[in-house]
Amino acid sequence: MSDTMKWIPAEVDADVPSVARIYDYLLGGSHNFAPDRAMADKLLAVQPNVADIARRNRAFLRRVVQFMVEAGVRQFLDLGSGIPTAGNVHEIAQQAAPGSRVVYVDYEGVAVAHSKLLLAENENAAVVQADVTRPDDVLGAEETRRLIDFSQPVGLLAITIGHYLPPASDPAGVFGRYRDAVARGSYLALTHLTDDFTSLHGDEIVETMKSTQNNVFPRTREQVLELFGDFDLVEPGLVTTSRWHPDYGVAPAVDPEEDGLYAGVALKP
Template sequence: MSDTMGWVPAEVNPDVPSVARIYDYLLGGSHNFEPDRAMADKLLAVQPNVAGIARNNRAFLRRVVQFMVQAGVRQFLDLGSGIPTAGNVHEIAQHAAPGSRVVYVDYEGVAVAHSKLLLAGNADAAVLQRDVTRPDDVLNADETRSLIDFSQPVGVLAITIGHYLPPACDPVGVFACYRNAVASGSFLALTHLTDDFTSLHGDEIVETMKSTQNNVFPRTRAQVLELFGDFDLVEPGLVTTSQWHPDYSMAPAVDPQEDGLYAGVAIKP
């Protein structure tokens, strides 16, 4: 992708690396700028497995959506959805269960612009440019209310979004707002960077990310568990990405720390 493409929103500063675009690059996408690629290279220098961590995280998302569809969920709220890449939530869900509805939420301009292009003509999916730390803005948006019936189960996806929420925004309270908004039988799936894994070089990742639009806040296992509130974790509980319901497409990491992220799914009683 050329860094001068005319579709890039005017408010986007291509000189400041963005997590959404770095993630896109690590997954082999083309919707990123040179500063994003340079930052990804810095992260690779700190943690050579960072691309593998991204791929395992994406594979977890695919398995989670399939799991929720099999459980009867037909509507999804994807928080911090990022730049569209192969295997998006609506593609997975609508392939398995035509008519499934998806609302994507992100505040990064390039992510939202590409999502709108991808979703053109899809009446069962929409993207919101909103800050996920303002749940009322997300939950009460016209697009959300037109696609999501909150009296029925919802699959809430918070994949690698929690560790971008600073303590000052009360992540536990933010997650509680989304949990409280959904009906019994709804699911919450999340992945979260942790500083429990010494081999991850978390401190160096945190320091490196300070020069991007998004600081990182790793959390302990106990802190990540708090985000699920009173939802019941489904088996195998809070593990790491490749350890959660692995399938034929990938083997679990020999050392779970290689995944770099806690991962889990919980259901609302």
């Protein structure tokens, strides 16, 4: 198998669009197929600023990891990590604090295969193929147990994963299981699609995504806040992606609703 094909597992159905590959395409990546690009174009027709939403979300992730490293966190569990692109969690964390440990979690075949290639020579980072709605599978995985010391603070990253969890999977319970597993001093960062914003065509996005491997379930501000449980939100609280600790010299979106996602970070007291 050629190097260019190693990231395409035999069991992957390239004809069915995947959110991980759609997101990769919107961020300018190359690990996607024609159906993924076609679906991204449909989303762009529905929500013309969807690529900006994706980029601001990715920038939020970078700022969050930097924030957690500065707070002393040296191990990260990235739930629903997707396909690695520039500015991965391990790159950010290990550059700021060499030796930082990162476990990526995803169930999409291309995301996992490419992550394995990328991390082959990095002993402090690994990927676990698992469904995040089965926390025991994630927390008990061999690579998780090898790299994560749950007696020490952990950076839990749930970036754009919550809105893919259907109500039947009990999202609040799933997030609660992960919160319970980590030590005091840990942080939870998440972003989540909402239908609170009038500028976001939530119903059309939901309908469009039904033809992919991943349906979406936008939630209200109150429902998103429930995912933090009894963790303490750090300033500025639950805002939107570009409003959370914006980069110096980089202006947030003119209208917060243009970010499309709620975003926040909370500390386990």
